Amino acid sequence: EDQVTQSPEALRLQEGESSSLNCSYTVSGLRGLFWYRQDPGKGPEFLFTLYSAGEEKEKERLKATLTKKESFLHITAPKPEDSATYLCAVQGNRRMNRDDKIIFGKGTRLHILP
Amino acid sequence: DAGVTQSPTHLIKTRGQHVTLRCSPISGHKSVSWYQQVLGQGPQFIFQYYEKEERGRGNFPDRFSARQFPNYSSELNVNALLLGDSALYLCASSLEGFGYTFGSGTRLTVV
16 A cells, blocks of 8 residues: 655754655655645645656755655755645556555644744 | 636535535646645545546545536535544646646635
8 A cells, every 4th residue: 555654743943954854655656756845724835746766856945855765855954934844745656556646644844943 | 827726715514514615727737636634634635537537536435526527627525524524625636647736725614
């Protein structure tokens, strides 16, 4: 069964203190791994798609990496506006699964203190 | 460009009532999916529709149903509401079923 586990559940950092969020996954044929940002009461906002092990993508202070079992979201010198819940999700190969459902982790609640 | 739009944004219903949630996908997107997000959890897959046909259903009771219209908009219906149905309901659209864009959701409260 496809599964996504994120750690830690919550993380408090001082402004400028870099850290990493972890996403462990199992999926029958990875079609894509996604990172989303979600603000309270809002829908998930797309950040990155990773397709294969070794791939890396960057956007401002965020960098996402992928191995065969894990993905990391590295946050460099974060600012208070980076405070949000970060969701990791996987989509399996349609040959294995008839549908295109996305399996989400529970998320990491990140709080950046000024 | 308009993103995925959902209506209403907030809704309060009584146990046992019926609710209909609506979603308009991004123009040109043929696939619409519905997710339920309970507070503190990640979104859970409910349904996927592609070209007006159901492609997938998550582990939800038959009280949940959906449909997609010729213009690709979609409705999610929930009958006999329970307190546990209180959640943020998210609609997402995609061109071909990969890489979804999410709407802002409908916050449903069942009292």
